[in-house]
Amino acid sequence: MDGSVDGAADMAAKQRLRMWLRMLKSTRRVESALRDRLRRDFSSTLPRFDVLAALDRFEDGLKMSALSGVLRVSNGNVTGIVDRLAEEGLVVRVQVPGDRRASLVRLTQKGKEVFAKQALAHETWINELLEDFTPEEARMFSDRFDAVTHKDEEDPA
Template identity: 60%
Template sequence: MKLETGPSQPGDGKEKLRLWLRFLKTSRMIEAQIRTNLKREFNTTLPRFDVMVALSRHMDGLKMSQISDVLRVSNGNVTGIVDRLTSEGLVERTAVEGDRRALRVCLTQRGLQEFERQAAAHKCWIDELLQDVSTDEAEHLEEHLLGFIQGMEARQAR
């Protein structure tokens, strides 16, 4: 099947395809810069930061499977990251009462302090990367994207 490559016509769907490609390019550019900054300034990775973000939002801790669900990654990926964070004293594992197989993962005090340092830098990096977007534009875009997300989630739930 050959794709048509002629000029786009209003309403032919190419506008939405171009929009998706712009979203993707923008997201990848921002993510690449965040990865570089995390490595350079904290000698860490984005997946490690993401695990710490998830744990910071659940101060009572999360089971390993819950971390995987929150981050939408495999348990295997999370296990390796949690192993390294544990060995550095940034998180701790505790047994889940009533479930001998499950472990709950929590940030340690040291982990919380390190996360707060990284999160503050992350916020500054995002502010810098999106400096050309006004507060009003950011709010408008966020509102529209939230609507897209809610619509997609509703369709997926059917």
């Protein structure tokens, strides 16, 4: 086998590794800024925001197991957050008809209003943090990341 082919493959692998490390560093920076801003402006946390965002997408509510699945975290992680959100009147648990053990978690009107304010701020912050990307670049990166996500779903090897 030609050594230049192996060298090119090795160089490509190293470049992809560098790209991944830079993506990870950038993601952590953006996530840290979001955590700080949620804490500062709303006395809230990113996991709470994520729960509210998930529930906002499902008007009828979600069972705790489905909510955990949407967020890709354990039930235990979500339970404490939902408990606190319920205490604050942002979510309510509703019994599932015909299943005494299951309940749905839904946003209350107050929860919808609080989330709407946070979501608007979140979008503004993301726009500020990523303003160096043109809309075309943002679309291209979104498409590329979607391709990575779908590849993982289609080829679980």
